Amino acid sequence: MAAGLLPYRISGVPDRATDLVAEHVTTIRPPFTRRAATIGFVETALDAVLGGALDFVDHLVVPHTRKMVQAAYRQLLLAQEARPDLRLPSVHYLDKAYIPSPAASRFNRAALEGLADAVASWSGTPLTTHALERAVDVMNTSRALLARVAALRKANPPRITGPDALAVFGSAAVMPREAHNDLLAAFLEDTPPPVAPTDPVRIHLAGSPQDHPAVYRAIETCGAVVVGDDHCWGDRCAWWPVRSGGAPLDGIAARYDAMPACSVEFPLARTVERCVDAAVGSRPDGVIFFDLDGDEAQLWETPDEIAALRAAGIPTLHLPRQPYTAHLPEDVTAQIAAFVTSLHTAGVR
Structure with a gap:
C-alpha cells in the first residue's frame, strides 16, 4: 500500500x-x-x-x-x-x-x-517514511473497525450473522482499504438489529481457514449463529495493530515477528491457548472444528484444543478431513444439525 x-x-x-x-x-x-x-x-x-x-x-x-x-x-x-x-x-x-x-x-x-x-x-516508488506511516494508520483503522464487527456478532443477542461477518472481513482483503474503511464506518454508525427473533445457539468455529461461507451457512441453517471464529479469514483480521511511535518499518517488523502466521505458532501449547482464549471470548454454547482434507497443521492442533475446551466445560464437534466445497455433504450437515440440537436438548438453551 x-x-x-x-x-x-x-x-x-x-x-x-x-x-x-x-x-x-x-x-x-x-x-x-x-x-x-x-x-x-x-x-x-x-x-x-x-x-x-x-x-x-x-x-x-x-x-x-x-x-x-x-x-x-x-x-x-x-x-x-x-x-x-x-x-x-x-x-x-x-x-x-x-x-x-x-x-x-x-x-x-x-x-x-x-x-x-x-x-x-x-x-518504482521508494517506501518513504510518510507513505509507511499513512499505510500503517489506514490498516490500524481497518483493524479497529473490523474489531467492532467482531463485537457485533459476539453480542447477546448477535447483531450480525456469521456469513455476513465473513463477507466483511473478506472484502477488506480484496478492495482499496481506505474505501473499505469508509463503507464500514458508515455501516457501523447505527447498531444493527438482532439477527434472530429468539436467542439462538451460539457457535464458535475453529479449525482450518474458511475463505467462503459454506460452513457458516450450514451452521446457521440449523438455527444457530456463528458468534466467533479462529482462523485467518475471520476475527484474526482485526488482531495485532501495528504499534504507534517510532519508525513505521520497526512497528511493522515487530508485528510480523510476534504474530502467528495463520495458526502456526511455537510452541504448540501457545497455539492451543490462543484457540481456547478466542473461543471463550465468544461466549459460545459449543465449538465446531472444521478441518479440511490435507490440512496437516490441524492434525497437530485440533486434538489438544478439543481436550482443553472440554476440560473448560465447552461442548465440541470435530469434523475432520472435510472436502473444500461450496455445498457440504449431507452427512456433514446432519452432524452439525445433531450437534446444535444436542445443545438445545442438554438445556444449554
Missing part, C-alpha cells in the same frame, strides 16, 4: 477443477501414483493462477505459513520453467522463523526488509 500498489488476498475457488495443477505441478515419484494430498483452497487458488483467472495480479507474495501454502512458491517457479509460455505473476517468497529468539527476530526483520525492497522495485 505504501508503494502505491493494491494488496489483493487470493482465496480458493470451491469446486474448481484442478486439471492445470495436475498438468504443471510435479508429481510424486513411483511407487506412489498420485500427487501429495493438499488443501483444497491452495490447490484451487494455484489452478486459478495457472489458468489465467487471476491475470490482473502482477506480483504474488507467497508466505511461509502452512506447508501447502508455501509449497506454491516452488510449484509456480517449476511450472514457469517447464512452460515459459505461461503468463504468471512474478513470485516473492516471504520467509519466517517461528521459534522465539533474538536470532529469529533478526531473521524476520530481514525477511520483511526484503519484501519492502521487492514492492518498491515493482512499483
Whole structure:
C-alpha cells in the first residue's frame, strides 16, 4: 500500500477443477501414483493462477505459513520453467522463523526488509517514511473497525450473522482499504438489529481457514449463529495493530515477528491457548472444528484444543478431513444439525 500498489488476498475457488495443477505441478515419484494430498483452497487458488483467472495480479507474495501454502512458491517457479509460455505473476517468497529468539527476530526483520525492497522495485516508488506511516494508520483503522464487527456478532443477542461477518472481513482483503474503511464506518454508525427473533445457539468455529461461507451457512441453517471464529479469514483480521511511535518499518517488523502466521505458532501449547482464549471470548454454547482434507497443521492442533475446551466445560464437534466445497455433504450437515440440537436438548438453551 505504501508503494502505491493494491494488496489483493487470493482465496480458493470451491469446486474448481484442478486439471492445470495436475498438468504443471510435479508429481510424486513411483511407487506412489498420485500427487501429495493438499488443501483444497491452495490447490484451487494455484489452478486459478495457472489458468489465467487471476491475470490482473502482477506480483504474488507467497508466505511461509502452512506447508501447502508455501509449497506454491516452488510449484509456480517449476511450472514457469517447464512452460515459459505461461503468463504468471512474478513470485516473492516471504520467509519466517517461528521459534522465539533474538536470532529469529533478526531473521524476520530481514525477511520483511526484503519484501519492502521487492514492492518498491515493482512499483518504482521508494517506501518513504510518510507513505509507511499513512499505510500503517489506514490498516490500524481497518483493524479497529473490523474489531467492532467482531463485537457485533459476539453480542447477546448477535447483531450480525456469521456469513455476513465473513463477507466483511473478506472484502477488506480484496478492495482499496481506505474505501473499505469508509463503507464500514458508515455501516457501523447505527447498531444493527438482532439477527434472530429468539436467542439462538451460539457457535464458535475453529479449525482450518474458511475463505467462503459454506460452513457458516450450514451452521446457521440449523438455527444457530456463528458468534466467533479462529482462523485467518475471520476475527484474526482485526488482531495485532501495528504499534504507534517510532519508525513505521520497526512497528511493522515487530508485528510480523510476534504474530502467528495463520495458526502456526511455537510452541504448540501457545497455539492451543490462543484457540481456547478466542473461543471463550465468544461466549459460545459449543465449538465446531472444521478441518479440511490435507490440512496437516490441524492434525497437530485440533486434538489438544478439543481436550482443553472440554476440560473448560465447552461442548465440541470435530469434523475432520472435510472436502473444500461450496455445498457440504449431507452427512456433514446432519452432524452439525445433531450437534446444535444436542445443545438445545442438554438445556444449554
